[in-house]
Amino acid sequence: MEDSTLRHKHKMQRIKAARDEMMKTKTGEKGLVIVHTGPGKGKSSSGFGMVMRCIAHGMPCAVVQFIKGDRDTGEKSFLRDRFPTECRFFVSGEGFTWETQDRDRDIAAARNGWRIAKEQILDPEIRFVLLDEINIALRYDYLDLHEVIDFLVNEKPEMTHVCLTGRNAKPELIEIADLVTEMTLVKHPFRAGIKAQIGVEF
Amino acid sequence: MEDSTLRHKHKMQRIKAARDEMMKTKTGEKGLVIVHTGPGKGKSSSGFGMVMRCIAHGMPCAVVQFIKGDRDTGEKSFLRDRFPTECRFFVSGEGFTWETQDRDRDIAAARNGWRIAKEQILDPEIRFVLLDEINIALRYDYLDLHEVIDFLVNEKPEMTHVCLTGRNAKPELIEIADLVTEMTLVKHPFRAGIKAQIGVEF
Numbered sequence: 043m044e045d046s047t048l049r050h051k052h053k054m055q056r057i058k059a060a061r062d063e064m065m066k067t068k069t070g071e072k073g074l075v076i077v078h079t080g081p082g083k084g085k086s087s088s089g090f091g092m093v094m095r096c097i098a099h100g101m102p103c104a105v106v107q108f109i110k111g112d113r114d115t116g117e118k119s120f121l122r123d124r125f126p127t128e129c130r131f132f133v134s135g136e137g138f139t140w141e142t143q144d145r146d147r148d149i150a151a152a153r154n155g156w157r158i159a160k161e162q163i164l165d166p167e168i169r170f171v172l173l174d175e176i177n178i179a180l181r182y183d184y185l186d187l188h189e190v191i192d193f194l195v196n197e198k199p200e201m202t203h204v205c206l207t208g209r210n211a212k213p214e215l216i217e218i219a220d221l222v223t224e225m226t227l228v229k230h231p232f233r234a235g236i237k238a239q240i241g242v243e244f
Numbered sequence: 245m246e247d248s249t250l251r252h253k254h255k256m257q258r259i260k261a262a263r264d265e266m267m268k269t270k271t272g273e274k275g276l277v278i279v280h281t282g283p284g285k286g287k288s289s290s291g292f293g294m295v296m297r298c299i300a301h302g303m304p305c306a307v308v309q310f311i312k313g314d315r316d317t318g319e320k321s322f323l324r325d326r327f328p329t330e331c332r333f334f335v336s337g338e339g340f341t342w343e344t345q346d347r348d349r350d351i352a353a354a355r356n357g358w359r360i361a362k363e364q365i366l367d368p369e370i371r372f373v374l375l376d377e378i379n380i381a382l383r384y385d386y387l388d389l390h391e392v393i394d395f396l397v398n399e400k401p402e403m404t405h406v407c408l409t410g411r412n413a414k415p416e417l418i419e420i421a422d423l424v425t426e427m428t429l430v431k432h433p434f435r436a437g438i439k440a441q442i443g444v445e446f
Binding site for chain 1: 248249252253256257260267269270271272273274276278279280282284285286287288289290291292293294296297298299300301303305317318319321322345346347348371372405418421422423424425426427428429430431432433434436437438439440441442443444446
């Protein structure tokens with residue numbers, strides 16, 4: 043064996059040993075509160091990637107979309123048409139908030155979404171709930187932040203995962219979450235005059 | 245109408261007008277080079293979320309997994325079992341690189357993956373190709389960075405989207421990409437002794 047190949051082998055053996063040792067300490071399981079925030083792409087789509095994983099593993103799941111809803115998104119038709127029993131799909135919002143221009147209607151829609159969300163999270167059948175764009179509803183105070191946090195901390199069944207997406211996640215939500223990812227925008231095709239495209243953005 | 249409700253309405257009207265004006269300038273379409281990098285979660289899963297969207301819209305797509313492969317992931321069984329014609333699924337790697345400890349075998353696997361990737365990208369049927377964890381293969385120089393970049397810039401069909409995932413994306417790749425998101429780790433349950441869990445991580 044060449045020297046460089048042998049060095050690589052030894053380096054990888056050391057990494058594997060350290061990793062195996064580290065993984066031994068990671069034995070717990072719990073239902074996670076997951077937050078995807080930040081201005082970059084991938085907050086909703088990685089939530090839907092987890093929904094795909096749950097369906098694959100036979101874990102019943104639910105999606106509540108808080109703000110989107112005016113556009114026929116791929117994720118909505120995909121899950122509604124093809125997996126109506128594996129994934130319950132609810133839409134509470136009527137487009138982004140600047141589309142409706144009606145605060146009272148937006149608040150009513152958000153509160154209706156939150157009522158559905160609580161039912162789904164409390165349902166013992168359901169293992170994973172995606173609250174898509176709920177951070178927008180929280181940011182505009184359409185929902186009471188403390189009620190949402192209190193529910194997630196004190197009433198969410200222990201093994202149920204809940205994923206909350208949207209920009210500008212409230213610091214108090216990040217504080218009580220188990221897994222938080224900030225999607226950072228490094229480069230966006232809007233700057234080059236490219237519109238939102240089918241398959242990529244919706 | 246109450247004052248605050250009216251103010252909200254006017255504010256949202258202004259946002260909508262500005263946004264509509266901005267969107268008018270975003271009319272172009274092109275096949276994007278998309279990069280998901282950074283230490284946070286969601287790089288692969290948001291790639292799979294886009295695969296879900298493509299399947300929903302009837303856009304044939306392909307996945308090449310460069311490094312993962314030892315574990316029976318949800319995304320693999322989901323796409324292979326349920327969407328064998330809509331999404332072609334290839335695995336080139338044999339687990340994370342520290343699992344194999346054999347540089348020559350890793351290089352051969354990565355190059356085989358890249359050969360398949362090029363075929364899929366060049367196939368006029370295919371609209372979206374996910375090169376999952378290819379950044380790891382590039383980081384370890386298992387693939388020639390300049391060959392990959394040259395292919396993406398000069399040979400990729402104009403309307404085909406290619407999404408490259410994995411930590412430590414090379415700066416030269418970011419330079420030629422259209423859409424780059426850095427997933428930043430804000431909080432991870434490993435720190436609390438929680439292991440990778442089904443549905444969430446695989």
